[in-house]
Amino acid sequence: MEKKKTLPVIQSLQTGIGILELFVSEDRPLKFSEIQELTGITKSNLHKYLNTLTITGLLHRDKDQGTYHLGSKLIEFGNAAIGSVDLIQKATPYLKKISRELQLTALLSVWTHDGPVIANIWNSQPGLNIGAQIGTRLPVLSSAGKAYLAFKDEAAVKEWKQKGLEYMPFESKRQLEEELPNIKQHYFSYAAEPLVKQISSFSVPVLDYKYDMIGCITIVGFTQLIPTSHENGMSTFVIEQAFELSECFGWQKES
Incomplete structure (x- = not known):
């Protein structure tokens, strides 16, 4: 050897x-x-x-x-490493607005070579344990993870996806694959208690002019407060905010 x-x-x-x-x-x-x-x-x-x-x-x-x-120099390094300084700055007012309007926690994740990582959090409920903080890597079955699987280039997510699905039961894998087209169609993904019991989330993508997913807005709160469908008024509001933010990066919704 x-x-x-x-x-x-x-x-x-x-x-x-x-x-x-x-x-x-x-x-x-x-x-x-x-x-x-x-x-x-x-x-x-x-x-x-x-x-x-x-x-x-x-x-x-x-x-x-x-x-x-x-x-503070480490924050500069971290933002530069994930290549999303401009996105984080532009997204912050949207996170504040969403959190204030819904009275729920709003966070932004960005893509790295190791998968999605939380880059910013705006919390209207101090003390609520959402099971994550800035720098936390998000798993495949989180609502943000599902959104990245649906919108990111398959080659970009391949290794992260393989690791995340390695020990997952076949039935869970099948359900996930069936879920992805619906997520892509409606710009909405949901996950029931992916990190902490009684805490669930939904996510919407942030896209650029190349229709590449450059980030993800996620809403987190007690399970009974989190909508499971894109048709809910809360979901619609967040999707509209994500669309507006995406337009800052040249994205236009396909007619």
């Missing part, structure tokens, strides 16, 4: 990235002593790492509290 080659790496860079990953896993501001305890890095070296990460904007230091947290 051929041995895998060990690639050369910059150890200090790996350590710096490890510090950033620590903040992601802990999901809270950290004091110097906590970082030192969790990483095991010597105090003198840790000072250098934290100073470098702070100067570059990857970390921010709250002088009053004496804590560090992830910096």
Whole structure:
């Protein structure tokens, strides 16, 4: 058996990235002593790492509290990585309007090489656990996942789809395939409790001038509040908002 080659790496860079990953896993501001305890890095070296990460904007230091947290530069990197800065900016007023009108949570997801990822959330119900946050990857059977399967190019979703369907029962796969043409026809997909019990969602696509799906607006709330059909007044309102947003990117509905 051929041995895998060990690639050369910059150890200090790996350590710096490890510090950033620590903040992601802990999901809270950290004091110097906590970082030192969790990483095991010597105090003198840790000072250098934290100073470098702070100067570059990857970390921010709250002088009053004496804590560090992830910096705004990472948001820039994240938006650039998903290639959807303009979409996120343009979609935000629509998310606010939809959430305010429906009194439900509205979120925007965008496509990445690993599948759809939540890029923005507007929540009119603080404290509601929707089972996701910005950066969460959405599964195939979420309402957004179904929408991407219906509208994205088959080659683009192939690997993500295969992974998502790998352990799915045959009957569930069949039902999903039957659902997709209807989603494409009506610009509407529904999922019952895909991530959290009693929390369901519906999604509508955001399209561009090439009729490519560049994003997805999803409405999330308690199952009894979420419509299951495109004919519902709430659904119609969100679809109209998504159409208007799509027109900003040159899309026109086919007659």
